Amino acid sequence: MMAVAIPFVRDIKFDYGRVEQVSPLIRRVIANNPGPFTFTGTGVYIIGHGDVCVIDPGPDLPDHFEALKQALEGETVSHVLVTHSHLDHSPLAHPLARWAGCSVLASGEITPPTQSEVRLEAGYDTRFRPDSALNDGTLIEGDGWTIEAIATPGHTSGHMCYALLEENCLFSGDHIMGWSTTVISPPDGDMDAYLTSLEKIAIREFTTIWPTHGPPITDPAPFVAAYRDHRLDREDQILACLASGHTKVKDMVPVMYAAVDQRLWPAASHSVMAHMSRLVKIGRIACDGELNMEASFQLV
Template identity: 40%
Template sequence: MTHEPGRLYPLADDLARLLAPNPSPYTGEGTWVHLIGTDRLAVLDPGPADPDHIAAILAAIAGRPVDAILVTHTHRDHSPGAAPLRAATGAPLWGCAPLVIPGSQEAGFDADYAPDRVLTDGERVALGGTTIEAVHTPGHTSNHLCFAAGERLFSGDHVMGWSTTVVIPPDGHMGDYMKSLAKLQARPETIYHPAHGEPVADPQRLLRGLLTHRVQRERQLLRLVEEQAGDVAALTARAYPALDPRLVRAAEATALAHLITLEERGALSRVGDTWKV
């Protein structure tokens, strides 16, 4: 199913979503903005600061009070729309901590993100007529939060409904990402609403699959280094044959994240740009 940016798609009496106009190989159709509540709302991940997109969110809000704007993490496809939405609604901005990594290869951080309140792991707030819990899930970014509300988990980019998650060092950390997946396995939520892709109706199965995929990729990279030392580009080309050229950067970053985790465990070492056993 192809979705129309700016159109409101109801998911339940107290939940709806609309799509930001930012499709790409990294975002799929775009970023989903979730509206939680009925008479009062919480708006989750408002997306880019595109004026037409902000106008579409305001039309979907339809004059209802907004208790807070929530943000899972500060990549530019998630948080920049929070500032103009806060100005238009008067709602406070709550969510993850600010994060800027000078010199990082990850150029996609929102340096202007300025929350009114940083939510910590396990903190619960009453918003949109329900109780929402912040769940710290570092890995994709160090400041990433998911938000739990009853049986639902709003999983941001940590667990997506269309693709695996990119982990980009130095802020992204594969070991933390895998620990966060295991953390979610211990939680009770039965449906996930990611920021990209469709709702996940069997999250435990997906979590097992994601962890298995990462373990297999780690073992593959270790085997490739054992066969022949090389830099990240060479190892990625061997690990991801026939890769879409648009995704090479993401694949290299995620391979590097795996290699760094293996290095931290003493399984690999590197000399300059070359990884070896």
Template identity: 55%
Template sequence: MIPFVRDFDFAYGRTDSVSPLIQRLVAHNPGPFTFTGTGVYVVGRPEPGARVAVIDPGPLNPAHEAALLAAVKGRIVSHVLVTHTHRDHVPLARPFAEKTGAVVLAARPPVRETHASGALDEEDDPDFAPDVVLTGGEVIAGDGWTLETVATPGHASNHLAFVLKEENALFSGDHVMGWSTTVVAPPDGNMRDYLASLDTVMARDFATIWPTHGPPITEVAPFLAAYRAHRLEREAQVLARLAAGDRTIAEMVPVLYAAVDRRLWPAASLSVLAHLIKLVEDGVVEAAPEAALSAEFRLV
């Protein structure tokens, strides 16, 4: 079982100091894929004149924008960092950067359709373009803080995470979330990439993970081990359904996700597809005519 963490103290419009170098405020955009809303992080010292960075400014929402501007008032915003270009993370990045004089840094936006259906509300912002393109390995520094970029594709092909070296902490975006498992939705989401990125994060032995949605993860090693084990268990369950005679994703999902709200089954279908695409690539499963939501699958 994944030791999910779901309870934390927050209020919309309020900025909380959650560590010596991190302040957080939560946008008022709760939902089945955003939990309580998008958590925006201000990285840097809280005193006036300090140079700070903002991670994932969030959605276009006048009240949220006003709260974020108030949170950084008196300080210099040098960088706006984006973990990925889904609409709950990035739309405010450009307007906020223009008002604060910051530079926007992110990976290059995806070149293909983000999702295979309208099952999710996490589509990309098609108008977003960063000032500086990140690929992983870059180091960004300010007054008393140092952020390292880590490429973590899987949830999205252009997903990044950011390491706050002074606190051995990771801003994980949607790659790892404390309140839920992460959606991996083809064609932009990729299960093989996701598992490899998870291994990358596990190898770093972080003290804390700060997701964009929900509270921090402080028992990092056991949480990540359970998170990865869940993915492998789901893959085994998909293989078991094929062995039992299921041939389509529509047959598998009601069994595999019987305890999950039916409204989330379309998203679950995409996750199953991500597993099946990996299994087809592994030569364990074959698809007809090709690996897609409507395909038929069989064990090789």
């Protein structure tokens, strides 16, 4: 079974630790933490000039911290914003804020770790707490720039994207990534909430999306539509598996991911489980007993 093709964008030229002006109001510094969940590394965004804010400071690595200090030398950091509390996004937030003398803002919804024997993410920053909690629609303003907080639960329950109104662009964290689909792993990850959040972003008609990992998405409308269609196509595949007699997640994954490296099947099973939870919620399928990896499912 083949899923909907997403027009991924993966070409990116950069040097680790070097600040780069990527738009009139946006600079980026990429941390040297490449990996299977971070692609080339965490892209830290600096918004404005002189009076600035920083989005997703990234991992607490000495060289990376020094690179950010050099990039911000002579400027006033008014806020540090965090999309969600994973180890590749939030650990440097408070050290940077203490150095700059400002506060850390993020969703007040704390992300609880997903218990799993399969590592699906860069890991949870369990110590992270914002100084102030943001609500959906909160505006953060500086000299020449305005950031709007947009609640986008799904990847995590407390995921927050940020819109730069002056450039009609979105800093999407891990909600939308140009290089890959994002991980949705229950119970904190919620596929139904994720699809709703995708629709919420689609109707805003942003001209550019800046993910924390990888290059910008410069044609967002068809990209976000394909992102959504890919997820819905997976659900059609699940329904087809159930119709053909595959009743458990472990039986569906080899069918749905036959062309994918088998080492990735354990992680794929969590994505399928997120879909199963959503399909049960909306009444498309039923579950015998507790909703977990060992459960049997049937069509309704």
